[in-house]
Amino acid sequence: xxxxxxxxTSTCPYCGVxxxxxxxxxxxxxxxxxxxxxxxVNHGNLCVKGRFGYDFVYHPKRVTTPLVRRYxxxxxxxxxxREQVYAISSDGKPIPDSQISNLWDWVETDWDTALNFxxxxxVRIYRRDGSDAMAVYCCAKATNEDNYLLxxxxxxxxxxxxxxxxxxxxxxxxxxxxxQAIGSSAMSNTASQVIMNDVFIVTGSNTSExxxxxxxxxxxxxxxxxxxxxxxxxxxxxxxxxxxxxxxLKPGTNVxxxxxxxxxxxxxxxxxxxxxKNRTEGFDEFLESLEKxxxxxxxxxxxxxxxxxxxxxxxxxxxxNGAIYWGMGISQLSHGTASALALIHLAFLTGHVGRDGTGxxxxxxxxxxxxxxxxxxxxxxxxxxMRVDNPENRAKWEKAWNVEEGGLSxxxxxxxxxxxxxxxxxxxRALFIMGENPMMSEPNLNETRRHMQELEFLVSQxxxxxxxxxxxxxxxxxxxxxxxxxxxxxxxxxxQRVRAAHPPRGLARPxxxxxxxxAKRIEARLGRTNSAYWDYKHPEEILREMAxxxxxxxxxxxxxxxxxxxxxxxxxxxxxxTPTLFTESFPRGRGKFHQLDYVPVMEEPDDEYxxxxxxxxxxxxxxxxxxxxxxxxxxxxxxxxxxxxPADADIHGIKHGDPVxxxxxxxxxxxxxxxxxxxxxxxxFIPWHFAEAAGNLLTNDALDPQAKIPEFKACAVQxxxxxxxxxxxxxxxxxRGRY
Amino acid sequence: xSDNLTLVxxxxxISVEQGKTLLEAARENGIDIPTIxxxxxxxxxxxxxxxxxxxxxxxxxxxxCIVKAAANMKVQTRSDKVVRSRKTxxxxxxxxxxxxxxxxxxTMMDEYGASHERFPDAERRESDIKDDNPMYIRDYSKxxxxxxxxxxxxxxxxxxxxxxxxxxxxxSQIGTFFDKTIPxxxxxxxxxxxxxxxxxxxxxxxxxxxxxxxxxxxISVMNTGRKQRKxx
Numbered sequence: 001x002x003x004x005x006x007x008x009t010s011t012c013p014y015c016g017v018x019x020x021x022x023x024x025x026x027x028x029x030x031x032x033x034x035x036x037x038x039x040x041v042n043h044g045n046l047c048v049k050g051r052f053g054y055d056f057v058y059h060p061k062r063v064t065t066p067l068v069r070r071y072x073x074x075x076x077x078x079x080x081x082r083e084q085v086y087a088i089s090s091d092g093k094p095i096p097d098s099q100i101s102n103l104w105d106w107v108e109t110d111w112d113t114a115l116n117f118x119x120x121x122x123v124r125i126y127r128r129d130g131s132d133a134m135a136v137y138c139c140a141k142a143t144n145e146d147n148y149l150l151x152x153x154x155x156x157x158x159x160x161x162x163x164x165x166x167x168x169x170x171x172x173x174x175x176x177x178x179x180q181a182i183g184s185s186a187m188s189n190t191a192s193q194v195i196m197n198d199v200f201i202v203t204g205s206n207t208s209e210x211x212x213x214x215x216x217x218x219x220x221x222x223x224x225x226x227x228x229x230x231x232x233x234x235x236x237x238x239x240x241x242x243x244x245x246x247x248x249l250k251p252g253t254n255v256x257x258x259x260x261x262x263x264x265x266x267x268x269x270x271x272x273x274x275x276x277k278n279r280t281e282g283f284d285e286f287l288e289s290l291e292k293x294x295x296x297x298x299x300x301x302x303x304x305x306x307x308x309x310x311x312x313x314x315x316x317x318x319x320x321n322g323a324i325y326w327g328m329g330i331s332q333l334s335h336g337t338a339s340a341l342a343l344i345h346l347a348f349l350t351g352h353v354g355r356d357g358t359g360x361x362x363x364x365x366x367x368x369x370x371x372x373x374x375x376x377x378x379x380x381x382x383x384x385x386m387r388v389d390n391p392e393n394r395a396k397w398e399k400a401w402n403v404e405e406g407g408l409s410x411x412x413x414x415x416x417x418x419x420x421x422x423x424x425x426x427x428x429r430a431l432f433i434m435g436e437n438p439m440m441s442e443p444n445l446n447e448t449r450r451h452m453q454e455l456e457f458l459v460s461q462x463x464x465x466x467x468x469x470x471x472x473x474x475x476x477x478x479x480x481x482x483x484x485x486x487x488x489x490x491x492x493x494x495x496q497r498v499r500a501a502h503p504p505r506g507l508a509r510p511x512x513x514x515x516x517x518x519a520k521r522i523e524a525r526l527g528r529t530n531s532a533y534w535d536y537k538h539p540e541e542i543l544r545e546m547a548x549x550x551x552x553x554x555x556x557x558x559x560x561x562x563x564x565x566x567x568x569x570x571x572x573x574x575x576x577x578t579p580t581l582f583t584e585s586f587p588r589g590r591g592k593f594h595q596l597d598y599v600p601v602m603e604e605p606d607d608e609y610x611x612x613x614x615x616x617x618x619x620x621x622x623x624x625x626x627x628x629x630x631x632x633x634x635x636x637x638x639x640x641x642x643x644x645x646p647a648d649a650d651i652h653g654i655k656h657g658d659p660v661x662x663x664x665x666x667x668x669x670x671x672x673x674x675x676x677x678x679x680x681x682x683x684x685f686i687p688w689h690f691a692e693a694a695g696n697l698l699t700n701d702a703l704d705p706q707a708k709i710p711e712f713k714a715c716a717v718q719x720x721x722x723x724x725x726x727x728x729x730x731x732x733x734x735x736r737g738r739y
Numbered sequence: 740x741s742d743n744l745t746l747v748x749x750x751x752x753i754s755v756e757q758g759k760t761l762l763e764a765a766r767e768n769g770i771d772i773p774t775i776x777x778x779x780x781x782x783x784x785x786x787x788x789x790x791x792x793x794x795x796x797x798x799x800x801x802x803x804c805i806v807k808a809a810a811n812m813k814v815q816t817r818s819d820k821v822v823r824s825r826k827t828x829x830x831x832x833x834x835x836x837x838x839x840x841x842x843x844x845x846t847m848m849d850e851y852g853a854s855h856e857r858f859p860d861a862e863r864r865e866s867d868i869k870d871d872n873p874m875y876i877r878d879y880s881k882x883x884x885x886x887x888x889x890x891x892x893x894x895x896x897x898x899x900x901x902x903x904x905x906x907x908x909x910x911s912q913i914g915t916f917f918d919k920t921i922p923x924x925x926x927x928x929x930x931x932x933x934x935x936x937x938x939x940x941x942x943x944x945x946x947x948x949x950x951x952x953x954x955x956x957x958i959s960v961m962n963t964g965r966k967q968r969k970x971x
Binding site for chain 2: 001029032
């Protein structure tokens, strides 16, 4: 029996639940993960990713030496055309690839060389083309401190708000809706309050696979506390087994279904009039717009029986404590903002918000997507959701960053998707990517690829060379969660510590250190008189600088969150945190009803492309797969599978395990079919984690007009039988018994 | 407080809330009762019986983890009868299973003067290590049937129901339905079971490999490129 050299307490780097991990380390190697049974979020429970998925830290393909392209090192002009080059051997070393111009080879180098190339190139492009040519992707996996520094670097040094991250692809619709209706952008209550609900709605969220620990609490609420769960989802997800009702709507028909529920609540006089009168505005206009949303109208569009809509509406409205939990199925649509507003209306009508055990709860997908947003990694906001086009906000940050008066930009920046679509002469020329993987996560990847190739200069700061990093000019090896200190803010606003379990591998450095080093080099080249300040000794100093201006974090110190995290807003050093928001009022004053219309998805099925394709995630994998595909998690789920309903499979003569070719107007992929009633007739589901059969080659890049979130959840495809030889991975065939 | 009741444990008068077990009553007042199968995060089932105590007026020793404290109870946690029972339980465990990964039980044996050789003729419960997935191994030679893994897989945490008891009497063991491999069961590989196993019968694969003498770099390479293929 082996004993650990030490046990490091940290926070899980995967989904937004924020489970506490105890990393058992021996010889600088994590061999076991446990969780304390008194941990506030997860009570000792973990999922497969948290408990076993940390081994990507030691994967041989991890790159731990700075890499630059040969053309830079040899001082040659950049070769024509940007190629996607991995050229990394199985032991993390660059290998020359004879298939391509050797000027694109990766060459190992030292930090000085790599960072000087980055600083020189960025400053050269900034001097030539100005702020609009500069753009950056922050990272929902990195710490608050890393994100704060990166947006500070771009705002204070390059004077641009072209700062965004993958929240745009995830909950942007929810965030915009919450801001319009309430003035907030996070879960109103904590996930652990689910056991206080007596009725709750789960919609557009496959919680068991994407937030496994919250799903356990939902199951506990049903099994041990007598709560009733209503699942509204096109797929027969695991939670349906324990649900009181399952409303199987057609993808993209949230607005009619939830508006019809509102219709029932109004018509049957189940409205909490006191709440509507005292806490909301715009009800009369809303009522007019609601008239057309009869349950029968919704049934016609969504396929959900009108009677079920009535029953669900009554159940939720009559609950003592009702709550709504939602995921990407609401927000990832060209009307994602409207979908989220339809949910917010239900809470307004019934008053199921502002008390313990109620609430409007968007479940955030990544460990720190909430924190990255809080840190201002967004084109319209400084840290603390302070609008960039407000001169008062600008003055505060100019003071904090020693920027001359009027120095920071008031111009709204470009969003994630816009940054790439502006990658051309006269548009965005240089892109810095920290930890993200747009070549997997953007919709319509063939188009994304063309945009990536248009970039003049691309930096990737990551742990692996992923599908996006393979396009980069310089690769900066950063550290994963296990090798750095900082904080993550989880989905229910709890700010928790991340701690290094062992020193970085090779030459890798924590992101915040790399960014400070780089920023100083850029600042020196720009010749600015005042430094924005980059001499932090420890990440805590970074958090304190941010908390000095961002009031939500004002009372958070590393000392206070040493054992248990704090739930922001924490306005001062003695404040205990705020698990339940909006008890007295909403940040914008009164909650605002909006008038909604039903807008169909941009691409409806037709004769040529008769299936609706919907995409999502798997328990074993995580987003673009940079971490999980380089982990033993990949062994237990090694390939993408297309879920097809037996009725559809019969018509097309497709059997379980057969290879199928899925084709949309934008691209095609080949994978094996799983014949299952988990999906509905006419709907095909695929996961998007697998680069060799990337779901986002098919998806539609139509955007929500307000939130700019792409329509990942519905597009039209055709399914053709394929041959084994067409499969990217013909030898793999693994059936799992899990849901 | 009106909800409290008074009892005597080891001569000490103790006031506890109604509904508490004897184990909770004792521990709240600094009296140690040893436990093996009990875990604060799982339902107590009084399987291992190491927590037995003597209650005046009751014919048999009572498992403290499930027996509720009652008014005026007189409880002894270290009587001769209790100590002899615990010692025998430990000796029976040591005679049938591999305790090498259960340091707490080994310490307990020292404390109670329990002998590893008390029952030299006992048939040991031995089975091959089940290594059927990349996340954890199952070594039931080290299993004392505490039931924690089955419970966290079921209603105590995960609601997954992948494992249960199989066999009867001496043949009882933890297993999967129809003896399927772990990936083929409903198992989601959350490892809740590994987290509550008190004897190292369930162990993370990487810890197992380190103990087999593999180096971290050898283990890291093993995790790559290997594909599980289903025999067709």
